[in-house]
Amino acid sequence: MKTNWKSPDIIIGKEATGKFYYRREVFENEVWKEIEKGNNVLLAAPRRVGKTSVMKYMTENPKENYKLIFRNVQGIDDEKRFYKTIYELIIFCLSKFKKSKTLIQNYFTKMKISEITTSGIKIETKDIDYLGEINSLIPQLDKDGENIILLIDELPEVLHNLYLKDQKETALNILKNLRHWRQEDGFRKIQFVLAGSIGIHYVVKTIAGRSSDINDLYKITYQPLDESEVLDYISTVTxxxxxxxxxxxxxxxxxxxxxxxxxxxNLMLDEIDKAAIKRNDPKITIEHIDEAFNAIIKNNDNFSDWKKRLTDYLPKEDFSFINEILTHISHKDQISIQNIYDIAVKHNKETDYMDFIKDLEQDGYIVENSQSYTFISPFLKEYWKRNNPIHNA
Structure with missing residues (x-):
């Protein structure tokens, strides 16, 4: 390989930060506009669009009078640990406040808080009622002071983990308290930006039997790149x-x-780059691009998480219904409304089948096209086709 070979500035598998972050100021500004109105935000986005990168960028570039902190809560499967995490995030933000300093310092002294970092706090007080402390502390903050903004990623994972552990009531209580903090006047100084890798409505509806517990969130849909952004993105990273x-x-x-x-x-640019390195030749052709695409779709690791998320979050009978629809599309290229209804009848889903279709659209699996639905991504289509063979399809 040439010693001066330079690969594109891309990252795969982790969120893009620093030089790898491609700014989408329109969406950043939309989130900030709602925060400044006092709203709580649901950042609705399919997997891999880049919502986590936006949340991290906003945290690192806050506006005046706002203290932001980001946390991925995916691994939490215990009620106390969840409230402890929220409490520690609040304490970190309070440590940066310029107002309410006397109140905050007195509170830190009372609780014997001696060390505060982004990863946690050192506190000598034992057996803390974290939920009680949050409910007591936040209403005391100066109404003209700074605002705490908690950017929470993967909340659906926490709720789902609790549900799987037969702790439905605990999950319901978390939903109730989050709603309480968002709606009560005494909690105006704390706001939430929530996001997840799969529609939070799936999980909330499974746990609560309805999705109204999150209907107060202002929904912002984080879209894929448009035509002009694709050109600019590829030009920038290469x-x-x-x-x-x-x-x-x-x-x-x-x-x-x-x-x-x-x-x-990034998958395409990376695969093209790796093949070019092997050839020791930076010049590429249309055929090289086709070869890269074919190599990518053969690697299940690139796309298996899309299916795993559905199997993890959905009840078995719901997944069976959805998977039959996606398998049909992968082999037939599309599915009509009538075909969807016929499959729904087969699975006893004829009363709410379009709710599932809407969720699949929202989560970046399919798209409507002239009274029929197709996969939104050729990558996902080929993955589903390879992993769900149909005899004589």
Whole structure:
């Protein structure tokens, strides 16, 4: 390999931060606009679109009078640990406040809090009622002081973990307390930006029997890149790379991907780059792009999480219904409303089958196209086809 080979500035598998973060100021500004109105936000986005990167960027670049902290709560499966996490995030934000300093310092002294970092706090007080402390502390804050903004990723995972442990009431209580904090006047100084890798409505409806417990959240849909952004994104991340892309090559990549989330684009750029390194030749052709696409779809690790999320979160009978629809689309290229209804009848879902379709659209699996539905991504279509064979399909 040439010693001066330069790969594109992309990252796969982790959220994009620093030089890897591609700013989407329109969405950043939309979230800030709602925060400044006093709203709590649900950042609705399919997997791999980049919502976590946006949340982290906002945390690192706060506006005046707002103290932000981000936390992925995915691994929490215990009620006390959940409230402890929220409490510690609040304490970290309070430690940065310029107002309410006397109140905060007195509270820290009373609780014997001696160390505060983004990863946790050191506290000598034992047997703390974290929920009680939150409910007591927040209403005391100066109404003209700074606001605490907690950006919480993967809340659905916490609720689902509790549900699987037969702790439905605990999950319901968390939903109730989150709603209480969002709606009561005494808690105006704390706001939430919630996000998750799969529609939170799936989980809330399973636990509570309805999704109204989150209907007060202001929903912002974080979209994939548009046509102009794709061109700018590829140009930006490959600016100093050995492999360069002219307009024809970028157009072909767009035609292969169709659904422009950074993750899919990065998979292509990375696979093309790796093959070019093996050839020790930075020049690429249309055939090289096709070869990269074919290599990517053969690697189940790239897309298995899309199916795993459905199997993890949905009841078995619901997943069976959805999987039959997705399998049909993968082999037939599309599915009509009538076909969907016929499958719904088969699975006893004829009363609410379109709710499932709406969720699949929202979570970035399918898209409506002239009274029928297709996979939004050729990558996902080929993955489902390979992993759900149909005899004589």
């Amino acid at each position: 600016k100093n790379a050995s492999v360069q892309y002219d307009e024809e090559k970028i157009l072909h990549i767009k035609n292969k991907i169709q659904y422009f989330v950074p993750y899919f684009i």
